[in-house]
Amino acid sequence: MRPVVKFQLSFMMFLEFFIWGGWFVTLGTFLGDNLNATGSEIAQAFSTQSWGAIIAPFIIGLIADRYFNAERILGVLHLFGAFLMYQMYGAPNFLVFYPYVLGYMVLYMPTLALVNSIAFNQMKDPAKEFSPIRVFGTMGWIIAGLTISYVFVWDSSEARAAGMLKNTFLMVGVASAILGLFSFTLPKTPPRISKEGKINLSGLLGLDALKLLKDRNFLVFFISSVLICIPLAFYYQNANPFLSEIGMNNPTGKMTIGQISEVLFMLLLSWFFTKYGFKKTVLAGMLAWVVRYFLFAYGNAGGLAFMLIIGIALHGICYDFFFVSGQIYTDTKAGEKYKSAAQGLITLATYGVGMLIGFWIAGRIADAYLLESGTHAWETIWIYPGLFAAVVFVLFVLVFKNEKIAYRE
Numbered sequence: 001m002r003p004v005v006k007f008q009l010s011f012m013m014f015l016e017f018f019i020w021g022g023w024f025v026t027l028g029t030f031l032g033d034n035l036n037a038t039g040s041e042i043a044q045a046f047s048t049q050s051w052g053a054i055i056a057p058f059i060i061g062l063i064a065d066r067y068f069n070a071e072r073i074l075g076v077l078h079l080f081g082a083f084l085m086y087q088m089y090g091a092p093n094f095l096v097f098y099p100y101v102l103g104y105m106v107l108y109m110p111t112l113a114l115v116n117s118i119a120f121n122q123m124k125d126p127a128k129e130f131s132p133i134r135v136f137g138t139m140g141w142i143i144a145g146l147t148i149s150y151v152f153v154w155d156s157s158e159a160r161a162a163g164m165l166k167n168t169f170l171m172v173g174v175a176s177a178i179l180g181l182f183s184f185t186l187p188k189t190p191p192r193i194s195k196e197g198k199i200n201l202s203g204l205l206g207l208d209a210l211k212l213l214k215d216r217n218f219l220v221f222f223i224s225s226v227l228i229c230i231p232l233a234f235y236y237q238n239a240n241p242f243l244s245e246i247g248m249n250n251p252t253g254k255m256t257i258g259q260i261s262e263v264l265f266m267l268l269l270s271w272f273f274t275k276y277g278f279k280k281t282v283l284a285g286m287l288a289w290v291v292r293y294f295l296f297a298y299g300n301a302g303g304l305a306f307m308l309i310i311g312i313a314l315h316g317i318c319y320d321f322f323f324v325s326g327q328i329y330t331d332t333k334a335g336e337k338y339k340s341a342a343q344g345l346i347t348l349a350t351y352g353v354g355m356l357i358g359f360w361i362a363g364r365i366a367d368a369y370l371l372e373s374g375t376h377a378w379e380t381i382w383i384y385p386g387l388f389a390a391v392v393f394v395l396f397v398l399v400f401k402n403e404k405i406a407y408r409e
Helices: 003-021 027-034 040-065 068-089 096-118 126-151 157-161 163-181 207-214 217-245 251-254 257-298 305-313 314-367 378-399
Strands: none
Touching: 003 068, 003 096, 003 163, 003 305, 027 040, 027 157, 027 163, 027 217, 040 096, 040 217, 040 314, 068 096, 068 163, 096 126, 126 163, 126 251, 126 257, 157 163, 207 217, 207 314, 217 251, 217 257, 217 314, 217 378, 251 257, 251 305, 257 305, 257 378, 305 314, 314 378
């Protein structure tokens, strides 16, 4: 790969995830502090990610793969996204804000597949070439969090009270406009399918892979994947509001420890997977969710702040050991014929259905434990996902039969 192309793809990945990390992490805090949103309304806002994940296959399969170059669609989507971010920046209340965030996520979620498609199209050996480029995406997410906390200090208690968190939407809007324009300079990535080709809706949604559910082990894994996304939603939706409310300094910057650990544990994954096998690797990921939530329940911003930091740092095990291992397992079980359909089905089930349910439950529980002082009974709130993840862990131990799966990059 030519150095200039490698730079283009790396910068594309950096901006793609700088954009997501630059507003999504602090969304719950902003909505609660500045738009006086309830837990259920915050859940609706986060659920737009799930609706975007559900709609994304149609945009990619019906438009991107058939009619237009991927880099051009990426550019158009991010330019429209910049406009919607500016509208979110100026929204006076949740009623006005919600349609914009819904429209934005419907446009943004397809770009996750588009940037991968553009990158893979330039690679001769994706197994070796993709990771060094994709890591710039994680760096983008980290830099966004550090910028919010340590450069502009928008998430300090004084800045939050002054409404400064709304500036995250302006920052991301500018980044989205830059990526939108930059996308038109990316290497050409033409449509993969003839526009006259037959449209297969079940294929777009990954439903062709449903027959894999006849395999008991895959069915257990599939159900577990959906269920574990319910406690996962609690983290995305409540972690930043929780850390902000209890008085932790620079909460958004400290949450980037989770992305740093994600990179580190990705390096350890191949060793752990090879030595202990798929089942134990997935169980380690599930157990990390249990430990994380109980650390959140009993830690505080004072003498027990180290418990919260450890809980954040467990993100690498939580995500890599369960979800990345799950992608490898799915790829192995599906084989060449259903590989794409199976990954699409898992994505639809987890980020679509599982997270949608999780956000709804997290919002209801947050409302149920809202105190008269305007704060929350966080200890009780975090125990719910901790216990739920423990139940999923036990069920997986008892029902999933161990099988040998080779680690493949």
